[in-house]
Amino acid sequence: MTVPGGGTITVRITPKVPIARLLFLLGYSRSPKGWRSDEVPLEEEPETLPAFAHLFVRQAEEALRQGLIQGYRTTEETALLVRGRIREADQIRRHHGRLIPLEIVHDEFTVDIAENRILRTACERLLRLRRDIPSGFSGDIPGGAPGGIPADVRGGLLRLRARLADATPIGRGRELPTWRPSRLNARYHKALHLAELVLRSASVEHRPGDVTVHGFLFDMARIFEDFVTTALREALAGSGGRCVLQAAHHLDERRAIRMVPDFVRYADDGTPLAVADAKYKAEKPAGFPDADIYQMLAYCTALNLRDGHLVYAKGSAPHTAHRVRHAGITIHQHALELDQPPAGLLAEIAALAQQLTGHTPRLCPPDNRTQPRSSNSPSLTPPTKASHSAGVKNSLGPSGSLESRRT
Numbered sequence: 001m002t003v004p005g006g007g008t009i010t011v012r013i014t015p016k017v018p019i020a021r022l023l024f025l026l027g028y029s030r031s032p033k034g035w036r037s038d039e040v041p042l043e044e045e046p047e048t049l050p051a052f053a054h055l056f057v058r059q060a061e062e063a064l065r066q067g068l069i070q071g072y073r074t075t076e077e078t079a080l081l082v083r084g085r086i087r088e089a090d091q092i093r094r095h096h097g098r099l100i101p102l103e104i105v106h107d108e109f110t111v112d113i114a115e116n117r118i119l120r121t122a123c124e125r126l127l128r129l130r131r132d133i134p135s136g137f138s139g140d141i142p143g144g145a146p147g148g149i150p151a152d153v154r155g156g157l158l159r160l161r162a163r164l165a166d167a168t169p170i171g172r173g174r175e176l177p178t179w180r181p182s183r184l185n186a187r188y189h190k191a192l193h194l195a196e197l198v199l200r201s202a203s204v205e206h207r208p209g210d211v212t213v214h215g216f217l218f219d220m221a222r223i224f225e226d227f228v229t230t231a232l233r234e235a236l237a238g239s240g241g242r243c244v245l246q247a248a249h250h251l252d253e254r255r256a257i258r259m260v261p262d263f264v265r266y267a268d269d270g271t272p273l274a275v276a277d278a279k280y281k282a283e284k285p286a287g288f289p290d291a292d293i294y295q296m297l298a299y300c301t302a303l304n305l306r307d308g309h310l311v312y313a314k315g316s317a318p319h320t321a322h323r324v325r326h327a328g329i330t331i332h333q334h335a336l337e338l339d340q341p342p343a344g345l346l347a348e349i350a351a352l353a354q355q356l357t358g359h360t361p362r363l364c365p366p367d368n369r370t371q372p373r374s375s376n377s378p379s380l381t382p383p384t385k386a387s388h389s390a391g392v393k394n395s396l397g398p399s400g401s402l403e404s405r406r407t
Contacts, residue, residue, distance in 0.1 A: 017338045019051045022218070024342050029226035030193040032234045053126050053149050056194045057156035060119055063191040064163055069184060071113040076105045114177035115188050116167035122195035123161045124169050127154065170199075221280040224313050228278040228336070229263045231346060235353035241267045251302045261299050265356060274356040275299045276309040293322060293331050300329045307331075309356060313338055 017025075076087065084106025091103045126149065149157070170176060176199060181189055197218075233243040247264040251257040263276040277299070279292055296308040307330050314335040322331045332355070336348055 021338055021340075021342075021345075022223070023051060023055060024345075025223050025227040025338075026197060026218075028342070029223065029230045032230060050149055050153060052194075052198070053153050053157065056122065056126065056191070056198060057153055057160065059191040059194055060123075060160050061156065063119070063188045064160070066187065068111045068116055068163070068167075069113070069188065070109055070111050071115075071184075072107045073110055073113055074105065075108050076103075078102070079104055111166050112168055114179040115185055115192060116164055117170055117177060118179070118192055118195045118199070119188075120161065120164040120167040121170040122198040123157050123164065125198055127157050127161070220313075224280040224338075225262055225278040228276075228311050228349070231349040232263055232276065232353055232356070235346075235350045236265060236357070239353075239357055241265055241273060249299075249302055251298055259298060259302065261303075264303070272303040272305060274307070274309070275303055275305055276311055276352075276356065278311045280313045296331050297324060297327070297329060300331070301327070305329070309334060309352070311336060311352065 078101045080100050080102065082102060082104060084104050087103040087105050094103060095101060176196065179185065179192065185192075229245045233245065236243055243263065243265050245263060246260050248258065248260050249264075251259055261275050262278050263274075264272055265274040267273055275296070277292070277296060281292075292310050296310055300306070300308040306328060310331065310333045312333065312335045314337075319335075320333040322333075323329070324331065334352055334355075336345065336352075338345065
C-alpha cells in the first residue's frame with residue numbers, strides 16, 4: 001500500500017495450506033485430467049506469488065512453443081480504401097454526401113485474438129505487482145517484503161511479453177474477452193486458465209483518499225468450493241446420472257426465492273439424488289455455524305431429499321450428523337484435511353462420494369398439486385427403490401431437543 005506522505009506498507013496474507021497444495025487445488029478444479037504436480041518444483045517456493053508466477057511461465061512457454069495461434073477478428077474502422085464491406089448506416093450518419101473516408105467492417109486474420117491478449121495481459125499484471133529479487137533470495141527487501149518475483153522468473157515473463165507484443169493488452173477494469181476451448185487452441189488451455197486466475201486475483205484499487213493498493217489475492221473460499229465440487233463430480237463420473245455445479249432451484253412454489261447449491265447429483269430422469277455445499281470455515285468450539293445447517297435444510301426441503309452434506313476445510317474432525325425434528329432430514333457435516341498429499345485428499349473425496357450415493361435419497365413422493373413443475377426444471381419423481389446407509393444414528397432427547405452423535 002502507498003499511504004499519504006509517500007510511505008509504503010506491505011500486508012502479507014499467508015494461506016493456511018502449503019503453496020504446493022494451494023496450486024494443486026487451483027489446478028485440479030480447472031483441469032482434473034491434465035493436472036500434474038511435477039510441472040513446477042512447487043515445494044521450493046515458500047511464497048504464493050513467486051510459485052504461481054513460476055507455474056504460469058512454465059505453462060505459457062509450453063503453450064507458445066509451436067508459435068502463436070492466429071484467428072479471425074472482426075474489425076470496424078474508418079479508412080480511405082474499401083476493405084470488407086461498408087457500414088452503410090454509419091457512413092450516412094457520419095459522412096453524409098462524402099465519398100471518403102469510409103466506415104468499413106472486415107475480418108482480419110491476426111494474432112491479436114482473445115487467447116493471446118489474455119496471456120499478454122497476465123504477463124503485464126505479474127510484472128507490475130512486485131519488484132524483482134535475486135533467484136533463491138529469502139531475506140527482507142529494503143523498502144519492501146519477501147515474496148517478490150525472482151529474477152529468473154521475471155526474465156521469463158519479459159520474454160513472454162516480447163513474443164506477445166502484437167497482442168493488445170486488456171485495459172484495466174474491462175471484461176476479459178471470451179474464448180472457447182477447441183482443437184485449435186488446445187495447447188493454450190492450461191496457460192489460459194492460469195492467466196484468468198492471475199487477472200482475477202491481481203488488482204490495483206484506487207480508494208477515496210491518497211491510499212493506493214496493489215494486491216495479489218486468492219479467494220480461498222471459492223478455490224475450496226471449486227475443488228470439492230469438481231472432485232465430487234469426477235469421483236461420481238462412473239456411477240450413472242449427472243452432477244451439476246451451482247444448480248439453480250427455488251425454495252417456494254411461486255419460484256420467488258432462488259437458491260444455488262454448490263453440488264447436486266441427479267438421476268438420469270432429472271430426479272435430485274444428493275446435495276452438497278462446500279464451506280471454507282474452521283470448526284468452532286461450540287460446533288459449526290448454525291446458518292450453514294439452516295441453509296442445507298432449505299436445500300433438502302426444496303429438493304425433497306432425506307440427507308444433505310456440508311463439507312468443511314478442517315483437519316481430522318469426525319463426521320457429524322444432525323437429524324432435524326419432525327422433518328426426517330439428516331444433515332451431515334464432513335471435514336477435509338487439506339494439508340496432505342493430493343492422493344490422500346482425493347481419497348477422502350472418493351469416500352465422501354460413496355456416502356452421497358449410499359443414503360436413501362427421497363423424503364416422500366412430491367405433491368403435484370402443490371409443487372408446480374416447469375419444462376426446464378428437474379423432475380421430482382421419486383426413484384423406484386433405494387437403501388438407507390447405516391453408521392449414523394440421530395435421535396431426539398428426553399426434552400425433545402436435537403441430539404447429534406459423531407461416528
